[in-house]
Amino acid sequence: LGHIQAMKSLLLLVLVASASALEVISHVGGNSDLPVYENDNSDHCTTITAGRKATKDGSTITTHTNDCHQCDSRIFRVPAQDYKEGDIRPVYMSENMEYPRYVGSSRGPGYLPQEGQKEDIPIGSIPQVNHTYAYFDGSYGVMNEHQVAIGESTCSAKIWAKPLGHGGRALFDVIELSRIALERARTAREAIQLMGSLAEKYGYYSQWEPAAFVREEAGETLTVIDPNEAWIFNILADPTGTSAIWAAKRVPDDEVAVTANFFTIDEVDLSKPEYYMASPNVFSVAQEKGWWDPAKERFSFVKAYSPLEEDARDKDYWIVRMWRVFDIIAPSLKLSPDSPSVLEMPFSVKPDTPVTAQDIMRINRDVYEGTEYDLTKGPSAGPFGSPLRMDGYTWGLKGEWARAISLMRTAYSTVLQARNWLPDPVGGIFWLGQDAPHSTVYVPFYAGSDDISPSYRTGSLHKFTRESAWWAFDFVSNWAEYKWSYMMKEIRAKQAELEAQQLKEMVDIEARAAEMYKRHPEKAIKLVTDFSVNNAEKIVKTWWELADYLIAKYNDGYVNFPKVGGTTGYPAWWLKSVGYDMDPRYKVTVSTELVLGASLGNSTVNSTSVVLPSLAAGSSSGTVHVSTFVISGLLIAVVGLVVGFFAGRSRRSVAVASNGSNPYEQLNQA
Numbered sequence: 294l295g296h297i298q299a300m301k302s303l304l305l306l307v308l309v310a311s312a313s314a315l316e317v318i319s320h321v322g323g324n325s326d327l328p329v330y331e332n333d334n335s336d337h338c339t340t341i342t343a344g345r346k347a348t349k350d351g352s353t354i355t356t357h358t359n360d361c362h363q364c365d366s367r368i369f370r371v372p373a374q375d376y377k378e379g380d381i382r383p384v385y386m387s388e389n390m391e392y393p394r395y396v397g398s399s400r401g402p403g404y405l406p407q408e409g410q411k412e413d414i415p416i417g418s419i420p421q422v423n424h425t426y427a428y429f430d431g432s433y434g435v436m437n438e439h440q441v442a443i444g445e446s447t448c449s450a451k452i453w454a455k456p457l458g459h460g461g462r463a464l465f466d467v468i469e470l471s472r473i474a475l476e477r478a479r480t481a482r483e484a485i486q487l488m489g490s491l492a493e494k495y496g497y498y499s500q501w502e503p504a505a506f507v508r509e510e511a512g513e514t515l516t517v518i519d520p521n522e523a524w525i526f527n528i529l530a531d532p533t534g535t536s537a538i539w540a541a542k543r544v545p546d547d548e549v550a551v552t553a554n555f556f557t558i559d560e561v562d563l564s565k566p567e568y569y570m571a572s573p574n575v576f577s578v579a580q581e582k583g584w585w586d587p588a589k590e591r592f593s594f595v596k597a598y599s600p601l602e603e604d605a606r607d608k609d610y611w612i613v614r615m616w617r618v619f620d621i622i623a624p625s626l627k628l629s630p631d632s633p634s635v636l637e638m639p640f641s642v643k644p645d646t647p648v649t650a651q652d653i654m655r656i657n658r659d660v661y662e663g664t665e666y667d668l669t670k671g672p673s674a675g676p677f678g679s680p681l682r683m684d685g686y687t688w689g690l691k692g693e694w695a696r697a698i699s700l701m702r703t704a705y706s707t708v709l710q711a712r713n714w715l716p717d718p719v720g721g722i723f724w725l726g727q728d729a730p731h732s733t734v735y736v737p738f739y740a741g742s743d744d745i746s747p748s749y750r751t752g753s754l755h756k757f758t759r760e761s762a763w764w765a766f767d768f769v770s771n772w773a774e775y776k777w778s779y780m781m782k783e784i785r786a787k788q789a790e791l792e793a794q795q796l797k798e799m800v801d802i803e804a805r806a807a808e809m810y811k812r813h814p815e816k817a818i819k820l821v822t823d824f825s826v827n828n829a830e831k832i833v834k835t836w837w838e839l840a841d842y843l844i845a846k847y848n849d850g851y852v853n854f855p856k857v858g859g860t861t862g863y864p865a866w867w868l869k870s871v872g873y874d875m876d877p878r879y880k881v882t883v884s885t886e887l888v889l890g891a892s893l894g895n896s897t898v899n900s901t902s903v904v905l906p907s908l909a910a911g912s913s914s915g916t917v918h919v920s921t922f923v924i925s926g927l928l929i930a931v932v933g934l935v936v937g938f939f940a941g942r943s944r945r946s947v948a949v950a951s952n953g954s955n956p957y958e959q960l961n962q963a
Contacts, residue, residue, distance in 0.1 A: 337446070337510075337610075338357060338358050338359055338361075338444075338446045338447060338554070339356075339360070339446060339551070339552070339554075339657075339698050340356050340357050340444035340445060340514070340516045340552050341444075341549065341550070341618055341656060341657075342354065342356070342444065342516040342518065342523045342524075342544050342550045342551075343355075343523065343544070343548075343549045343550075343644075343648060343653070344522075344523050344545055344547055344548055344549070345520075345523075345713070346546040346547040347546070347547050347548055347643065348650075349646075349647040351712070351713070351714070352520075352710045352711060352712040353519070353520065353521070353522065354650060354708065354709065354711075355442060355443070355444040355516040355517070355523060355709050356444050356516075356653055356707055356708050356709065357435075357444035357707045358698065358699070358700070358703050358706040358730060359431065359432050359433075359704045359705050359706060360703050360704075361390060361432060361702070362684070362702035362704070363390065363391050364390045364391065365390060365391055365392040365393060365394040365432065365753065366704040366705050366727060366728070366752070367403075367431070367749070367751065367763075368429060368430070368435070368705070368725060369400070369401065369403035369429070369430050369431075369745060369750055370401070370403070370429055370743060370744055371403075371430045372401045372427050372743070373426055373427040374424070374425050375424050376422065376423055380421040382399075382418060382419050382421040382422075383399055383415035383417075383418050384416060384465065384469055384495075385397075385415050385416065385469060386456050386458075386459075387468035387469060390432055391754070392753035392754060393407075393410060394432065395413055396411065396412050397412045397413050398412070403745075403750055416457045416458045416464065417457050417495070419491070419495065422476075425476035425477060426439060426475065426476055426477070426478075428475035429723050429738065431705060431707075432468070432704065433445050433468050433472075434468075434472040435475075435707060435709070436709055436721055436723045437476070437478075437740070438740055438741060439478075439721075439740070440518075440519055440520050440711040440712070440717050440721035440740050441474070441475060441478050441479065441480065441481060441484055441517065441519050441711075442517070442518050442519075442709035442711060442721065442723070443471050443474065443515055443516065443518075443709075444709065445467065445515055445516070446513075446552040446553065446554055447500070447509075447512070447513055447514075448513060448527070448552070448555055448599070449508055449509045449556075449599060449600050450499075450508070450529035450530075450600070451508070451511070451582075451584070451598055451599070452511065452529050452530050452538070453498070453508070453511035453529070453530055454496065454497065454499075454530035454531075455534065457496075461496075461534050462496055462534055462535045463496030463497055463530065463534055464496050465491055465492050465498070466498055466499060467513040467528065470488040470491060470492060470497075470515075471488075473487065474487055474488050474517070480522070481517040481518055481523065481524050482519075482522065482524070482570075485526050485541045486570065488515070488526065488539075489528070489537070489541070492537035492539065493536050493572055494536075496535045496536055496537070497528060497529070497531075498530055499511050499513055499530070508600055511529055511530070512527065512529040512556060512598070512599070513528050514526065514527050514528075514556065515528075516550075516552065518709065518711050519711055520711040520712055520713035520720060521713055523543065523544040523550075524541050524542065524544065525542050525543075525552065525557065525640075526540075526541045527541070527556045527557075527558050527594060527598075529598055531578060532578060532582070536572075536574070538572055538574055538578055538598065539571065539572045539575070540558050540570070540571040540572070540575055540594045541558075541569065541570040541571065542561070542568065542569055542640065543567070543569070544641050545641060548641035548642055548643050548644075549622055549642060549643075549644055549648065550640060550641035551615050553612075553615050554610065554611045555599060555611045555635045556594060556595045556598065556599045556635075557640050558595060558640070559593045559594065559595055559596075559636070560591065560592070561592060576592060579598070584596070584597040585597045595636065596636065599635070601634065608632075608634065609630075609693065609695070609696070610696045611635065611696075612630065612632055612634075613630045613695065614696065616628050616629065616630040616632070616638070617630070617659060617661060617664070617666075617698065618656055619638075619639070619642050621656055621659070622642070622644040622645065622648055622652070622656075623642045623643065623644050623645050624645065625645050626642060630665075650708050650710055650724060651792070651796075653708050654708055654724070656698060657698060657706050657708065657726070657730040658698075658699045658730045659697065660680035660698075660699055661680075661695060661697055662680075666695040668680030668695055668697055669777070672867070672870050673694070674777075675867075676864055677775075677776050677777045677778045677779065678777050678778040679774050680697060680699075680731075680777075681700075681701045698730070699731040700729060701729050701770060701771075701774075703728060703730060704728070704763075705726060705727050705728065705763070706730045706733070707723065707725055708724035708726075708735060710722040715803065715807055716807060716814075716817075717740055718739060718740055718741020718810065719739060719803055719806045720740065721739065721740025721741075722740070723737070723739075724736070724737055725737075725738060725829075726766075727749065727763045727766045727767075728763055728766035728767040728770055729766070729770045732766060732769055732770035733766045734788055734791050734792060734832050736795070736825075736829040737795060737825060737828070739822070739824075741817070741818045742818075742821055742822040742825045742826070743818060743822050744822055744826055746762070746826045746829035746833070747830070748760060748761055748762040748829070748833045749762045749763075762829070765833050765836040766836060768840050769784065769836060769839060769840050772840065772843055772844065772847075775847060775850075776847050776850065776861075779847065779852070779861070780843055780847060783843065784839070787836075791832055791835060795832075798824070799824075802820065802821065805820060806820045
């Protein structure tokens, strides 16, 4: 039995060493860069929307976690502008969300070309109106001077179209629609009607390349609020590629809705215009395509236009987020994360107790702690409980991590409040958190603020700088992953301290500004602008100070305050899981499912890891003699180098096959 174990171990080592050598040499003989793979869930966002009777203070609220790892995170204030009769409004394609997401003169001084930059070229235009409103702009339009505010969540859909100039005839995507809505609308209802009519008239497109991802991102949800109403707006292209299909449903005043990358509007009852709006073709297209039979069932927007097979396959990606939000605000409902379909989840729920903006911030920061999906637990969280999981290639293994609401790849997140008892410049609050929600501080910018803090309109992913707010929060988030369970306690304490101090100061600012606005509106606007800008800069300065403190305190893995060099070691469970109590000479761990299961065609082999050459320290039954091990390894390396060199000259990368008898025999062609 000992010899058999030794032979198995040697065979396993042969397979692993040969494949490793072949892959390394393939890069020497071909492409020297490691393979990089696109992630199809790279910008899927979460949004939460509350009616005014569902909140403690009577405000309407919506959110947006802009979960986009490559996005330009700068925020600008686009000024109000006046135009002459006959002027046009250029429409741009928003495929490039990286820095700089837009270069030109039509959105104010913040977007003017810098050295080496060229102005973007529009793909079309529409007639301009005489006056446009001021608004905050990021990857999408955020909030305008009249407290109209927008959140976003990309959704899967059955129909997609291409834009003008790129093989299609559609002019608008959801990003440009959100901006035009804020330029022209004073209420949420106006914004939805405007976006819907423009998409119908000029055509709508969403994700259109690469082809493998189009269905997952062919639809969009925008959440739209004003001081009195909150709405959910679902949209997709029509079959001709020249118009759009859309529906909108008002969130009941005493309820909270959530969208997590899947349409949520079910019934569309146009006999109740106070609660529903839709495009004229919303029923006819579904009937023509065979997606709805009025003789057999009532109409459902989500059933007609969402690919429900995607729902079944990836339900843990979106249903668990919906469940988590609802379970936090309404635990009495006892909803289940195991619901088989989005259709089983409610559109919105009444919270057990009214929520606050700060409650919603805590939900934005959620990583399922205390639930069966807790990302801070288990081997994948590491010894210090990090909930962060890298995206990327999985070498043929099928599976997934739980998809939290808070992600490390978030460019920025928002909590948007509209309040009907205050004048617009004071009533609207744009709470902005740069980088990941779990490690950011939400800072307030009032709807009437005519500027944004310099550090919040500065910086890019291409270069680290201490002049950028995004880099302050991103650095602390990255450093915290080094020793998560220790540093996050300090980060959360500082978050709570700073956000509480802001709220305290805002009570006085708002009272003064609201009274001042009655007689001197311009002075009120200056007051809220100065507070917003100065407060945000103070927060960023404090966060850099926190970063410096955390660097020193946790340098080299020690805890250096109050005494330098304090050691913490590792948790006992983690030491056992990595074989700390085994022979330290040969701890080579591989997956038997990936190697033995795939190569020998053994479907019964599980994914238990094996340690070579022995299964436990001191065990002789599975030990390979050192000389045999070394000689075999050298022979394997030589053969691998020779074979890998010639294979690598014509092949640029090696991929682990997900099927077939040999997991390493399929090579990706350059």
